[in-house]
Every structure is written in structure tokens, then in C-alpha cells.
Amino acid sequence: MVVNAVNAKYSVIIPMYNEEQVIAHTYERLSKVMDCCGDTYELVFVNDGSRDRTMTIMREIADRDPRVKIIDFSRNFGHQVAITAGMDYARGEAIVVIDADLQDPPEVILEMIAKWKQGYEVVYGKRLKRHGETAFKKVTAKLYYRLLSSMTSVDIPTDTGDFRLIDRKVADVLRGLKEKNRYVRGLVSWVGFQQTSVEYVREERFAGETKYPLKKMLRFALDGITSFSHKPLKIASYIGFALSLSSFLYLFFVLFQKLFTSRTVPGWASIVGVNLLFNGIMLMLLGVIGEYIGRIYDEAKGRPLYIVRQETGYARLPGEERE
Ligand code: UDP
Ligand code: MG
Numbered sequence: 001m002v003v004n005a006v007n008a009k010y011s012v013i014i015p016m017y018n019e020e021q022v023i024a025h026t027y028e029r030l031s032k033v034m035d036c037c038g039d040t041y042e043l044v045f046v047n048d049g050s051r052d053r054t055m056t057i058m059r060e061i062a063d064r065d066p067r068v069k070i071i072d073f074s075r076n077f078g079h080q081v082a083i084t085a086g087m088d089y090a091r092g093e094a095i096v097v098i099d100a101d102l103q104d105p106p107e108v109i110l111e112m113i114a115k116w117k118q119g120y121e122v123v124y125g126k127r128l129k130r131h132g133e134t135a136f137k138k139v140t141a142k143l144y145y146r147l148l149s150s151m152t153s154v155d156i157p158t159d160t161g162d163f164r165l166i167d168r169k170v171a172d173v174l175r176g177l178k179e180k181n182r183y184v185r186g187l188v189s190w191v192g193f194q195q196t197s198v199e200y201v202r203e204e205r206f207a208g209e210t211k212y213p214l215k216k217m218l219r220f221a222l223d224g225i226t227s228f229s230h231k232p233l234k235i236a237s238y239i240g241f242a243l244s245l246s247s248f249l250y251l252f253f254v255l256f257q258k259l260f261t262s263r264t265v266p267g268w269a270s271i272v273g274v275n276l277l278f279n280g281i282m283l284m285l286l287g288v289i290g291e292y293i294g295r296i297y298d299e300a301k302g303r304p305l306y307i308v309r310q311e312t313g314y315a316r317l318p319g320e321e322r323e
Contacts, residue, residue, distance in 0.1 A: 010041040013086030021207035049076030069313035102206040104163035112165035121193035125163035132204025
């Protein structure tokens, strides 16, 4: 018998990008945990343009288990977009987002559900420790989250990832936020509601390697800051102001020297030096502005956030449309 997704109480969203080495195992462990909660559930796997056998493996699993749904993207759209798509498709009353690599232990979901039953609308996982990640990643992550919270007025909790449970209500609000450069964990904080955390130890990746190379990580970090803060732009204008003021004072000094002293100014080196410095700063500030304009441009184009090649496990109900 096909369990109707509409009735599922819980939806678990699992974004996957080239996870052939872990995905079968993840499915086993997740379904074991979810079986324990004694309610109906669906597992929404979002295939973010994997180029390996992830999709083949998942199709086999979906054939056997009607609770498994697959959203197959036409290409790689990125982790945050994959999560967003999962939320668009999830039908549960409570929705959990979890990584495919078992770094977030599925058992913690049961604790999240317990908190949800107490009435919390968002339960996020707070990482007490991170195993098996490079010192570089740990240090940069720590610094970054501190920087982010100092820059934004939205209270984005430190040391949390996207491993969290959200209530249907919250998911519906999130679906209405159409911004393209998505920083889901920030958006979840931004929407408010009754939030709490459960603590957990982040495990080592079960197999395979990180799908977040430095370039993606940097882009993600910038998205976080630009989505929730105008401070870099403000800092740009502060620096501009400070520089103009000091240049002005210096100009007075030069004029004074010229008019009232007989000292000639030998300063070729200083002129070149100041020039280089100022040009550097100007270009950097232009870059900051460019980052924002680029994002405005992305929004203005109004392209869809993602393109789905195929949905598996969704028996469309008559008359049902999806946005
Ligand atoms: N992921 C994705 N699309 C991407 C990169 C990653 O869907 O472009 C998924 C990946 O399969 C995993 C999750 O996002 O389920 C987190 O990625 P990863 O474990 O590589 O990141 P890390 O834990 O190293 O930060
Ligand atoms: Mg990981």
C-alpha cells in the first residue's frame, strides 16, 4: 500500500550532491530512527545534480519504499537551494533538514521532535563539538559566525548549521521568501517564532569528502553577510569619509608648507605610495558595492530558484498543482 504523502506527519529533507558512498547507509539509519517515532513520515531526498551513482541508488530505494521521494535537479544548484526545494515539496507537519553524510546524527531528530511536541516551532541543532573536520574549517567557522552576529541585527545562533526541525507554519513562511541568494539558517532566524536548540556532537563524515570546497564556502559566507547586513556598505562610506577628511587636512599642511616655509617637497615616493594605497582601498570598496549589486541583479532577473528534471514518489492528486 502506498502511504499517502499528504498524511505524513514528519518530512525529512536530505540534500545530496555526489553522495553515492553514503546515501544507502543514510537511508537505512534515517528510516530506522524515523520508524521509532511511531508516526507517518516521508523522506524527501533532493538530488542536487550529482554526477555519480547517487540517483541510481536512490531510485532503487524509492522503488522499494513508498515513503521515499526524490526531487531530481537538472544540475547542481547548491546546498541551500536544495534545502529550499525540499521545503517546497515536504508535506509534513514538522520538517527536518539533515545532511546526507551522517555528520548530523539522525538520532537527534527524536529529541527535536520531543521539543516540537512541547510547542517549539523551530528546533535547531547546536554543535558542541565537530569531529573530523580540518582545524582550518573549525577556526574559520568559529570566527565567521562571530563576525556575522556582530554585523547583523538578526540573532543568528552561533555554531548551528542547517540541521533543524521546523514547523509547517515556519516552512510556509519560508516558502514565501523568494530571495535567490539563500542563506537558509539566517532566514529561519529572521522569521522568528518560538525557537530552541538541542545540542549534539557533529560526527565525522561517514564516507566521501566534503562538497564544500573553499570557493563555495566563501560564497556561502558572503551570502550570509550580504543577506542580513548592510554594514560592509556602511564601513565603505566610513572609510571613504575618514580618508577624505585626512586628505583634506594633509592638503592644508602641504599648502602651509608651500606658502610659509622654504622647504621644497621632495616627496615623489610619498605621492606614489599614497596613490597606490588609495587606489587599492577604492577598488576594494567598489568590490564591496559590486557584491551587493550582483545580488540585486540576481533578484531582478527573476529566474526560478531551481529546475526539477523529475519527481519520484509523488503520485499527483487530481487537480493538484505545485507552484
Ligand atoms: N550538498 C548539496 N549541494 C552542494 C554541496 C553539498 O546538496 O552543492 C549537500 C551534501 O550532499 C551534504 C550537505 O549538502 O548532504 C552538506 O555538504 P557537506 O557535507 O559536503 O558539507 P560540510 O559538512 O563539509 O560543510
Ligand atoms: Mg558534511
